[in-house]
Amino acid sequence: MDFTLKTYQSLLSALKHAGYTFQTFEEFLSVPADGKVVVLRHDIDKRPENALRLAQIEHASGVKASYYIRIVKGTWNEEIIEQIVALGHEMSYHYEDLTITKGNYEKAFEHFKVHLVEIRRFYPAKTICMHGSPLSKWDNRKLWEKYDYRKEGIIGEPYFDVDYTKVLYITDTGRAWNKTGVSVRDKVEGGLELKVRNTHRLITLITQNDVPEKLIINTHPQRWFNFGWGWMKEFVCQHIKNVIKKVLVAFMH
Ligand SMILES: [Zn+2]
Numbered sequence: 001m002d003f004t005l006k007t008y009q010s011l012l013s014a015l016k017h018a019g020y021t022f023q024t025f026e027e028f029l030s031v032p033a034d035g036k037v038v039v040l041r042h043d044i045d046k047r048p049e050n051a052l053r054l055a056q057i058e059h060a061s062g063v064k065a066s067y068y069i070r071i072v073k074g075t076w077n078e079e080i081i082e083q084i085v086a087l088g089h090e091m092s093y094h095y096e097d098l099t100i101t102k103g104n105y106e107k108a109f110e111h112f113k114v115h116l117v118e119i120r121r122f123y124p125a126k127t128i129c130m131h132g133s134p135l136s137k138w139d140n141r142k143l144w145e146k147y148d149y150r151k152e153g154i155i156g157e158p159y160f161d162v163d164y165t166k167v168l169y170i171t172d173t174g175r176a177w178n179k180t181g182v183s184v185r186d187k188v189e190g191g192l193e194l195k196v197r198n199t200h201r202l203i204t205l206i207t208q209n210d211v212p213e214k215l216i217i218n219t220h221p222q223r224w225f226n227f228g229w230g231w232m233k234e235f236v237c238q239h240i241k242n243v244i245k246k247v248l249v250a251f252m253h
Helices: 005-017 025-030 048-060 078-086 105-120 140-146 199-207 229-252
Strands: 037-044 066-069 090-095 168-171 214-219
Touching (some): 005 048, 025 090, 037 048, 048 066, 048 078, 078 090
Parallel strands (some): 037 214, 066 090, 168 214
16 A cells, blocks of 8 residues: 555655665755755645654654645644654745735735744744645746745745756655656656656665665655554654653753
């Protein structure tokens, strides 16, 4: 069964065993590690509780990831944001301001700045990532044709600040890896390519050293569930208890 939390964990293990260093997107841009590096980029489009589960699994595996959350109702959840940040992950804004303001650039930029401040209440965000808004006619990235996110203290946006001829981008958009037919905007142009049927195949390629040294793996947490959740819950809960303790201890000192 694919897109289960257990499969996700196997993916993390495969990356670790293959010698990958896990960096947040911010670290990847500002202090890039040598050799094999993977950035786990998560777009929280909906079901933020699923994102928290992935964040917990990653923390239990000793790795960091980058989370981008939409500010829309049903997705934005401050309790969950706080918990993901406490687990040591990067957290920032999954922006869609141009869609929200129906193409009004001025309003969109004001809207962007207000919500960047909001997210910075929880994390000193230095990167951002656009929401693809597949059903909208507005391409949220176009905001940056008129404005400059660098002036707002942002050092990177995955669609503009990564050289995809050197970094392999793989995304679970459409519940398959790099399934080009289903992604409207969640893709990059002219970069390295790898088509894989399922996560198990991706794991095999990683194990065999058949993937590039630099990877950005984009997942949408709402797609990742566990049908055998009882098993996983046990596993994760054990770790979470320890994690919460560790976090509490760290905050009290
Ligand atoms: Zn999105």
